[in-house]
Amino acid sequence: MSAAPAAPRPASADADGLELLLVPPRSRPAWRLVPARVVAMCVVELQKLRHDRTELYTRAIQPALWLLIFGETFTRINVIPTGGIPYRDYLAPGIIAQSTMFIAIFYGIHIIWERDSGVLTKLLVTPTPRAALVAGKAFAAGVKAIIQAVVVVLIAALLGVSLSPNPARLLGVLAAVLLGSAFFSCLSMTIAGIVRTRDRLMGIGQAITMPLFFASNALYPTASMPGWLQAISSINPLTYEVNALRGLLLDLPARLPLDFAVLLVAAALGITAASALLGRLSR
Amino acid sequence: MNEEHSQEDAVTVTGLRYAFDRTGTAVDGLDLTVRSGEVFGLLGPNGAGKTTAIRCVTTLLPVPAGMVRVFGHDVTTDRMAVRRLLGYVPQQLSADGGLTGRENVALFARVFDVPRRERADRVAQALQAVGLAEAADRMASTYSGGMVRRLELAQALVSAPRLLILDEPTIGLDPIARTGVWDHIMAIRAASGMTVLVTTHYMDEADQYCDRVALMHQGRVRALGTPRGLTDDLRARLGGDATPTLEDVFRDVAGSGLDDQGKGGEFRDVRRTRRTASRVG
Numbered sequence: 001m002s003a004a005p006a007a008p009r010p011a012s013a014d015a016d017g018l019e020l021l022l023v024p025p026r027s028r029p030a031w032r033l034v035p036a037r038v039v040a041m042c043v044v045e046l047q048k049l050r051h052d053r054t055e056l057y058t059r060a061i062q063p064a065l066w067l068l069i070f071g072e073t074f075t076r077i078n079v080i081p082t083g084g085i086p087y088r089d090y091l092a093p094g095i096i097a098q099s100t101m102f103i104a105i106f107y108g109i110h111i112i113w114e115r116d117s118g119v120l121t122k123l124l125v126t127p128t129p130r131a132a133l134v135a136g137k138a139f140a141a142g143v144k145a146i147i148q149a150v151v152v153v154l155i156a157a158l159l160g161v162s163l164s165p166n167p168a169r170l171l172g173v174l175a176a177v178l179l180g181s182a183f184f185s186c187l188s189m190t191i192a193g194i195v196r197t198r199d200r201l202m203g204i205g206q207a208i209t210m211p212l213f214f215a216s217n218a219l220y221p222t223a224s225m226p227g228w229l230q231a232i233s234s235i236n237p238l239t240y241e242v243n244a245l246r247g248l249l250l251d252l253p254a255r256l257p258l259d260f261a262v263l264l265v266a267a268a269l270g271i272t273a274a275s276a277l278l279g280r281l282s283r
Numbered sequence: 284m285n286e287e288h289s290q291e292d293a294v295t296v297t298g299l300r301y302a303f304d305r306t307g308t309a310v311d312g313l314d315l316t317v318r319s320g321e322v323f324g325l326l327g328p329n330g331a332g333k334t335t336a337i338r339c340v341t342t343l344l345p346v347p348a349g350m351v352r353v354f355g356h357d358v359t360t361d362r363m364a365v366r367r368l369l370g371y372v373p374q375q376l377s378a379d380g381g382l383t384g385r386e387n388v389a390l391f392a393r394v395f396d397v398p399r400r401e402r403a404d405r406v407a408q409a410l411q412a413v414g415l416a417e418a419a420d421r422m423a424s425t426y427s428g429g430m431v432r433r434l435e436l437a438q439a440l441v442s443a444p445r446l447l448i449l450d451e452p453t454i455g456l457d458p459i460a461r462t463g464v465w466d467h468i469m470a471i472r473a474a475s476g477m478t479v480l481v482t483t484h485y486m487d488e489a490d491q492y493c494d495r496v497a498l499m500h501q502g503r504v505r506a507l508g509t510p511r512g513l514t515d516d517l518r519a520r521l522g523g524d525a526t527p528t529l530e531d532v533f534r535d536v537a538g539s540g541l542d543d544q545g546k547g548g549e550f551r552d553v554r555r556t557r558r559t560a561s562r563v564g
Contacts, residue, residue, distance in 0.1 A: 017408060017411055017412075018408055018411075018412055018471070018474050018475075019408075020401060020404055020405040020408050020443075021405070021408050021409060021412060021440055021441070021443050021471070021474075021475065022443055022474065022475050023443055024367065024368075024395075024442060024443040024445070025392075025395050025396050025397040025398065025405075025442060025443070026396070026398075027367055027396060028396045033396075036393070036396065037394060039393070040390060040393035040394050043390075043393070044379075044382065044386070044390055047382055047383075047386050048379075048381045048382060051381060051382070051383075051422065052381065116375075117375060117377050117379075118373045118374070118375035118376070118377025119378075119379055121343060121371075121373045121375075121377065122371060122372075122373060122377055122391075122435075122438070124342075124343055125341045125342065125343060125366055125371040126391065126394040126395060126442075127363050127366045127367045127394070127395065127396070128394050129363070282338075282343045282344070283303075283343075283344065
């Protein structure tokens, strides 16, 4: 990546109060571009959430219902083999993963909106490599997901789920949620790059969220699934996210290195696929 | 046409061709040179290939045939360097309504790597330069069409571009807003000496603000020169007393084909224009 040449600027008397606009900012070294763009996209996401918090509140309703109604009922009837812990505890990490996945899986709609409104077009003409833009968007989706995860953890705590109070474990929870939503938002952006319209993306999003949810261990352990579903579950990143969350939040024995490795690889693959297809949205 | 590729030229386009899969040829052997420091107008009706040509210059579209350089940097091999030199305002009104004006500009300061210590000042100056200092902390969704356009100008200017590219900057704006947008462009250009490449189909604007214009039709440049030079040439050729306008020049070079607007390739362009117009209200 070559640095932009410094532009010679004619000094002018008209430049009153504009002097900074006459000097182009210096380019950063290439290795700093990706983190810088990720920060820029996350800042925008947080600014938007600060201006309009409606989404935060409405998004809290569904997970609350899952935990309250589904969780309480199945805790009573006690049919799901959870290995001795109350079902509501078993369910809480699953619902954190599910509700953050729902946010991420529709993130591509933002990309299509940004494309239709010209915002994306302008971003593509800035010194931002495609992969840095996609990574930025993926982590911006992760910011939303983290806020959602915090809300669901609080709801779960209120409902009496016994969660680990260990701060290191809670940080691990945020990391798992961040990586999981990075993957699912990239999946969504990849589909956006293929279908290119909001309606089609909505349809596909609706079609895949429930299968991803049910073909994971969010509601029931993998062991109680039929063999074919176990096979699907074992390639579903949501399963690994739930595993990590369950292990961390409930202090259960877990395969954290495997779970995080799968989530990292999935996020990297997602970013690669979405950046390859992003160009299609600029045509 | 200038065929040499001087490092001094802001934009050099040679033999550019671009065809869309579904709608066919949009740019058909375009040659163009924009000199450093000038305001260059690319004129033509909807579907003439202006926007496609611009999108090749901005690195948004690949260059399948021909060559495009911006200040000597090839747009296919040296994209990042080209993008650092560009400020781009697309055809649609594209500010983010969920952010304030200031936040909209700050985003572009960030993605152009403006260091944190000068970011706030630079953003304030860009907003000041387009007359939005007062409205800076209002949500962009409350801005009028003309204000959104000026906000986009501030977004493009915050990185001190050497080449400002404007695609139909005044489309859908009322006459006063149009003048406002141009006044700000011309004032900043006077201060910075930046090059401006603008597409428009308003011949009167081109006549008033552009140093040189290229008339584009069916993917090629059909006439090139100063607005005055082009109209003078036509008058000399036609004789008579009436002073021809740029529009007359255009009809002269494009012939009857100018009215043939039904080509499939124009639909997207027209739809965009309508969408922009309806958002402005």
